[in-house]
Amino acid sequence: MAIDFTVSAEGVALITINRPERLNAMDVEHYQGLSQAWMKVRDDPAIRVAIVTGAGEKSFTTGADIKSFITAPTPMSEMWLTQADQLLNRGLEVWKPVISAINGYCLGGGVTLMLATDIRIAATHATFNLAEVKRGVIAGNGGTQRIMSQVPYAIGMEILLTGDSFNAATAERWGLVNKVVPMEQLLPTAMEYAKRIAANAPLAVQAAKELAIRSRDLDLQSGLRLERLIGRMLQNTEDVAEGTQAFAEKRPPQFKGR
DSSP states (O other): OOEEEEEOTEEEEEEEEEEEGGGGOOOOOHHHHHHHHOOOOHHHTOEEEEEEEESSSSEEEEOOOOHHHHHHHOOOOGOTTTTOOOGGTTTOOSOOOOOEEEEEEEEEEEHHEEEEEEEEEEETTOOOOGGGGGGGGGGGTTTHHHHHHOHHHHHHHHHHOOOOOHHHHHHHTTTSEEEEOGGGGHHHHHHHHHHHTTOOOOOHHHHHHHHHHHHHGSHHHHHHHHHHHHHHHHTTTTTHHHHHHHHHTHHHHHHHOO
């Protein structure tokens, strides 16, 4: 039982939720391990892109292991430890792109994790739901907050209020995933996306992601101003010089993130 973490030569981190005997449901230990993995992605300059997936072929993750939290409830004081064990879907700021490779059940906290990623590839047998209302609770860790900005209002409300499951084809039709592929093509497809992104200038990629996300909370004039300022900052980087020279020399650029 673990959160597996590897980094490829191209700077692609692969995070695997490895608890297949519990459909990759996460207890406190696994949430802590996932938090540490996200901080590695955030802080290691050698990492340019991350992929998150689940072990096996049955489940991406079904979110919190309800049995473990029922038998060992957290104290109320943890409500105000808002920076403890931060997660991608709980507000940790990771400006490097994150791809989810959804290899089966993506339920509850699996969906809220997916909603916090940037590009989503699903296996054809993947199944999704936010079924918390069927159990008397709500979809936490951003479940009620992100869904409405990612699908049309009526679709978001259907997902949240019915708690019903839907398949990968429906997720693609609703725009929740980028592509649906057979299981054997899942990780290769996610890795192909990741390598294409990792080949780009890492500072520009991170800036583009941050600007796009922050635009949701800014008026247009403020967003345009911030875009101009960051664009001006990037003009003085070594990567811009390398990109310009590589274009003139008709060769692939070798970006260093400087």
